Amino acid sequence: MTTRAVQFKPDANIVPCPQCGNKTHFVIHSAQVAEDYCELWASCHCGHQPAPEHAFEDVWGGVNDDNVQIVMSCWNDAFSPA
Ligand SMILES: [Zn+2]
Numbered sequence: 001m002t003t004r005a006v007q008f009k010p011d012a013n014i015v016p017c018p019q020c021g022n023k024t025h026f027v028i029h030s031a032q033v034a035e036d037y038c039e040l041w042a043s044c045h046c047g048h049q050p051a052p053e054h055a056f057e058d059v060w061g062g063v064n065d066d067n068v069q070i071v072m073s074c075w076n077d078a079f080s081p082a
Contacts, residue, residue: 004063050078
């Protein structure tokens with residue numbers, strides 16, 4: 001499993017963590033879940049993370065900047081108020 005700590009500006013378009021209110025410090029996780037794809041997701045620095053169905057599936061699972069953006073949009077989808 002690969003992880004990458006990321007930090008965003010306070011005015012970034014990120015839904016605050018429902019547990020602690022953090023919206024700037026996250027860890028991006030990438031785990032190979034099958035032979036031919038990986039799942040990526042974000043966790044808050046408090047450890048809170050979205051349900052597995054909000055993970056992003058990617059063939060290579062890299063934690064490059066493009067995938068970080070996608071993973072954070074998955075975070076937003078998971079925690080934005082209905
Ligand atoms: Zn949190």
